Amino acid sequence: MSSAFTKEQDDDNPREDLPDRPLSPHRNLVTPEGLQQIDDAMTHLLAALEKATAAGDNHAIALAQRDLRYWRARRASAEIVPRITDHSHVRFGHRVVVALANGERRTFRLVGEDEADPAKGLLPYVAPLAQALMGKSVGDAVEVSHQSAEIEEIS
Template sequence: MNKAFTKEDDGPQADRLDDLPQSPHPNYVTPAGLAQLQGRLRAEHARLSDLPRDSLDAKLPRAMAERDIRFLEGRINRAIVVDPAEQDPEVVAFGACVTVADENDRHTDWHIVGEDEADPAAHRIAPFSPLGKALLGARVGDLVDWTKPGGTVELEVTAIRYFT
């Protein structure tokens, strides 16, 4: 057969998208964070099962769902579950809700959560974020330096709480 009439990409990898990169950081998760990941995985499996198998229109959505499933399975397999209830209540660690005061005495709560749960706009930060790194190991009354793009901000830790 003439080469012009064959597809070089035919084969098992033709419908597979490259994997999404996994974070280089340890995948610390709270029990709620693990439940979130498991829920997302179930939702992706459901989405995949709803897509037609033999439709060209579903080829890309199927490949995307399969890629997302591989990603979520990797996150779950690498998960290191940390129960906030088991942390030392006197020290900021993973799973803490930390109240800090800035130089204007404005108080803000920050929750140190897993990377998949992080949402800085909702004051949920990963432990390896600049603020997370500044807070880890601190105690009530400690001053920490939060290095931001606009400069360094000094914060005082005023409360540490852990929720289960």
């Protein structure tokens, strides 16, 4: 192989260049809890980086550095949305209870992308269902899981 296609190392330690985690093109809206989650992630990653550095674990160092770059960018772009006390319409941060046509009730909370956990009912505000709920009021119809549903409560 030609030497033009090899990567020279400065020393005997192999390095890992991991690609950055992709950043969303959407506004980085966060709840106060979401901002705390970002801060907690950064604290955890700084400790992991320190531990990996002490152990000389280049792969763990690369992972921690990549994830720290991501969370620092997310922290820098975070737009904190204070709690909205007007519950007349669904907005960012609100918890919404819907009743499906089959009688089942589901609860969702509209949160930032990094806070999202659909299994726990935490929907990123950019998700189609969250967008369908935005601006609606109690009694309004919406489609949830390909079923007709009615908004019962906004809190």
